Every structure is written in C-alpha cells, then in structure tokens.
Amino acid sequence: MNMARPDPQQPLAGEPVLRLRGLSKHFTLHLRGGVALPVLSDFSLDVHAGECVALVGPSGRGKSTLMKCLYGNYALDAGEAWFASSAGAIDLAQATPQQLLALRRSEIAYVSQFLRAVPRVPALDVVAERALAARATTPALNDLDQPDPGEAAARERAAALLARLNLPRSLWQLPPATFSGGEQQRVNIARGFITPARLLLLDEPTASLDAANRRVVVQLIQEAKAAGSAIVGIFHDEEVRDAVADRKIEMEPLKEPA
Numbered sequence: 471m472n473m474a475r476p477d478p479q480q481p482l483a484g485e486p487v488l489r490l491r492g493l494s495k496h497f498t499l500h501l502r503g504g505v506a507l508p509v510l511s512d513f514s515l516d517v518h519a520g521e522c523v524a525l526v527g528p529s530g531r532g533k534s535t536l537m538k539c540l541y542g543n544y545a546l547d548a549g550e551a552w553f554a555s556s557a558g559a560i561d562l563a564q565a566t567p568q569q570l571l572a573l574r575r576s577e578i579a580y581v582s583q584f585l586r587a588v589p590r591v592p593a594l595d596v597v598a599e600r601a602l603a604a605r606a607t608t609p610a611l612n613d614l615d616q617p618d619p620g621e622a623a624a625r626e627r628a629a630a631l632l633a634r635l636n637l638p639r640s641l642w643q644l645p646p647a648t649f650s651g652g653e654q655q656r657v658n659i660a661r662g663f664i665t666p667a668r669l670l671l672l673d674e675p676t677a678s679l680d681a682a683n684r685r686v687v688v689q690l691i692q693e694a695k696a697a698g699s700a701i702v703g704i705f706h707d708e709e710v711r712d713a714v715a716d717r718k719i720e721m722e723p724l725k726e727p728a
C-alpha cells in the first residue's frame with residue numbers, strides 16, 4: 471500500500487464521507503424584535519461514498535439551510551459535521567474560512583439553482599476554472615495516475631460537459647450573467663461536476679431544466695455516485711429523486727418561536 475497516494479474517492483472502508491451529529495441552527499429575526507427562529511435541532515446523518523441521500527419535507531423545514539451550513543455559508547449553533555477529506559477528517563462546523571475555501575475548490579461541490587460567477591468571465595472558463603483550481607490546491611489529485619489536464623484539457627472537459635447539457639455553443643464564450651435561468655443552471659451544473667467531488671451538495675439542480683436536460687443531470691449524478699461521490703440533495707422533482715436517491719431523510723418540523 472502506498473500511503474503517499476491516497477485516493478480522494480476512497481475514504482476508509484465503512485467510514486462515512488459525511489457524519490453529522492446533533493446539528494442545530496437558528497436564525498435571529500431582527501425585523502421581528504430579535505426573535506429566534508429554530509431551523510435545525512439535533513440533526514444527525516451519515517452519508518457514505520457512492521450514496522445519494524435526498525432531504526425531503528415541506529417548504530421551510532431547513533433543507534437549504536442544512537446545505538448552506540455544510541458548505542460554510544452559515545455557521546452552525548451546535549453539533550459536529552465530520553467530513554472525510556483527502557487530507558483527513560475535518561469538522562466542517564469548526565473549519566476555518568481558509569479550510570472551507572480549500573475544500574470548496576476541490577473536494578466539496580455545491581450546485582444550487584443560482585449561479586454566482588465572476589462578472590465578464592465566459593461560461594466555458596467559469597466551468598473550466600474549477601478543474602484548474604482543484605488540481606492546483608489538492609496534492610492528492612496530482613498524485614493520482616491521471617495526466618495533468620492543463621488549461622486546454624480543462625477547457626475541453628468543460629466544453630464536453632456544456633455540450634452534453636445542450637448549452638448552445640454560441641453562448642460558451644459569453645459571460646453567463648445574462649443567460650436564462652435554465653442556461654445559468656446548466657453552467658452551474660457543469661462547474662459542479664467537472665471534477666470528481668468527494669461531497670456533492672445539490673440544491674434543486676434540475677429546478678429550471680427541461681425534461682431532456684433533467685435526464686442528463688440524472689446521468690451525471692449516477693456517474694458521480696459510481697465514481698464514489700457522497701451526495702446530499704434536495705430534489706422537488708420526484709422522478710429525478712427516485713432515479714438518483716438511495717435514501718430519503720424527512721426533515722422534522724420544529725417548534726414555532728413564541
């Protein structure tokens with residue numbers, strides 16, 4: 471066994487990629503006199519490599535909030551969120567902003583309905599950039615028996631994904647700021663899937679897509695699972711959910727604030 475070459479897709483046998491224990495989160499509603507709105511309370515979950523867990527429950531149960539806490543957009547109040555990174559286990563609830571940014575570049579991908587991209591960067595580069603950033607920041611990826619894609623190869627992969635997602639070629643060199651919702655979402659999806667993320671967070675990845683593109687996304691998710699990604703997703707489209715989810719986790723209602 472070569473200890474210097476950890477496979478980022480293979481955590482220790484039997485160990486989950488994501489181990490959540492006792493997560494709690496509230497929002498303080500300043501416009502309502504500072505009242506506390508509890509959103510997550512004592513939430514626990516394990517997600518293994520190659521597994522897709524769908525968060526289900528009515529609107530407002532905290533599904534998106536949980537995803538944003540795992541991606542580091544929101545701080546948690548309590549609990550542990552252990553992530554088996556290629557460099558070892560890290561508690562996402564305690565991770566520093568620098569650690570979170572490094573994980574975002576290569577190991578944790580988040581695909582939401584909305585694209586946040588640097589202005590004036592063409593769609594193709596928005597997608598390719600993630601592949602280049604991952605290679606630059608994750609020594610483990612460089613150690614794998616894979617050729618360094620370099621910039622041209624990263625663009626080639628980006629182009630292949632955009633073509634697969636039926637984004638018109640005429641848009642590839644344009645910045646996505648003016649794209650339609652569905653076009654932006656496909657750029658977002660291509661960016662999320664261009665490198666094999668160890669943890670994929672999918673918040674309504676097919677919300678603005680037509681049936682043909684939904685099928686492409688289902689295939690991409692199935693391929694990511696086969697490659698060993700652990701996936702947490704919110705899929706309001708039941709057909710998509712049934713096609714990709716191994717388990718459903720019902721988000722329980724919490725008490726209303728007094």
Ligand SMILES: Nc1ncnc2c1ncn2[C@@H]1O[C@H](COP(=O)(O)OP(=O)(O)OP(=O)(O)O)[C@@H](O)[C@H]1O
Nearest residue numbers: 497498507509527528529530531532533534535536
């Ligand atoms: N930044 C925020 N500030 C204050 N309250 C928030 C914030 N984000 C979410 N909430 C509240 O937290 C609760 C959970 O919201 P969240 O978006 O996580 O629900 P959800 O289950 O994903 O809903 P949906 O299915 O409609 O997307 C809601 O009551 C929402 O109003």
